[in-house]
Amino acid sequence: MLFREPRCLPVIWLDDRLVPESEASVSYSDRGYYFGDGIYEVFRVYGGHLYEADAHYDRLERSAREIGLGLPYARTEIDDILRLLLEREHVQNGTVYMQVTRGVAPRSHPFPADAKPVMLAYCSDAARPIHMMQTGISAVTRPDIRWLRCDLKTLNLLGSVLAKQEAADQGAGDVILHRDGIVTECSASNLMIVKDGAVLTHPADHLILHGITRAVVLRLAGEQGIHARERAFTLEELRAADEAFLTGTTMEIVPIVQIDGLPVGVGEPGPVTRRLQQSFEATIPS
Numbered sequence: 001m002l003f004r005e006p007r008c009l010p011v012i013w014l015d016d017r018l019v020p021e022s023e024a025s026v027s028y029s030d031r032g033y034y035f036g037d038g039i040y041e042v043f044r045v046y047g048g049h050l051y052e053a054d055a056h057y058d059r060l061e062r063s064a065r066e067i068g069l070g071l072p073y074a075r076t077e078i079d080d081i082l083r084l085l086l087e088r089e090h091v092q093n094g095t096v097y098m099q100v101t102r103g104v105a106p107r108s109h110p111f112p113a114d115a116k117p118v119m120l121a122y123c124s125d126a127a128r129p130i131h132m133m134q135t136g137i138s139a140v141t142r143p144d145i146r147w148l149r150c151d152l153k154t155l156n157l158l159g160s161v162l163a164k165q166e167a168a169d170q171g172a173g174d175v176i177l178h179r180d181g182i183v184t185e186c187s188a189s190n191l192m193i194v195k196d197g198a199v200l201t202h203p204a205d206h207l208i209l210h211g212i213t214r215a216v217v218l219r220l221a222g223e224q225g226i227h228a229r230e231r232a233f234t235l236e237e238l239r240a241a242d243e244a245f246l247t248g249t250t251m252e253i254v255p256i257v258q259i260d261g262l263p264v265g266v267g268e269p270g271p272v273t274r275r276l277q278q279s280f281e282a283t284i285p286s
């Protein structure tokens with residue numbers, strides 16, 4: 001053999017089997033394609049292991065239940081599939097993306113009688129966003145035009161896509177969404193602010209996605225003796241905050257140092273954000 005490791009095309013899981021990426025295609029009649037009728041999860045992989053796997057499976061099962069979708073496999077089977085992908089692709093530090101749609105059926109809004117849910121999953125290498133975590137990013141505020149079940153991680157992401165594009169058009173790193181002046185979250189991550197040493201974040205109700213990183217950070221704040229409250233806050237409170245940061249699976253904890261062109265606090269990542277970043281880092285298996 002001329003080559004050592006046959007590093008072939010990435011394999012992905014699609015509809016009951018592992019296939020090379022080049023052979024992975026879906027039906028034009030998949031309801032994910034027509035309606036965004038499905039759910040997804042993004043997992044972090046550190047040192048070859050899925051981080052907070054149980055929390056992700058719990059959320060996946062809840063999203064499925066709430067949209068009346070039967071998952072095609074049991075939790076342990078999904079876990080086996082994701083681990084198989086990680087092994088096959090030799091991913092040590094990266095992400096796993098997975099989604100389940102309601103399946104293939106002629107286009108009609110009500111649930112089809114006999115469609116079989118289709119699962120897609122693949123993993124990728126992804127470094128931790130060290131630079132962003134150290135220097136922070138800018139954000140712009142925009143109205144939250146999404147629907148009223150933002151607690152479900154569904155494939156309907158147009159509200160987030162449009163908001164994130166507006167941020168990108170303005171050269172901002174992310175967008176902070178608000179409903180009539182009440183701040184909810186970012187386009188694909190949760191938002192926390194710090195005022196007088198205390199952390200504030202929107203309650204985990206139907207208006208935000210119940211982030212797993214958010215929950216980890218709230219727990220760490222408790223352990224660190226940092227006062228943290230789940231309470232809705234206004235754009236005015238956001239603008240008067242000493243610190244702001246976003247939380248998410250791939251981003252971990254990223255400081256927001258500028259909002260709508262104005263500095264947050266002194267315009268640099270703040271001490272509470274730094275402490276939480278350090279405690280988060282300590283939860284990452286090496």
Ligand SMILES: *Cc1c(COP(=O)(O)O)cnc(C)c1O
Pocket residue numbers: 153185186187188189190209210211212213214247248249250
């Ligand atoms: C996934 C997501 C988050 C972050 O959740 P994590 O579990 O921490 O990754 C926050 N907001 C939205 C809209 C999301 O889709």
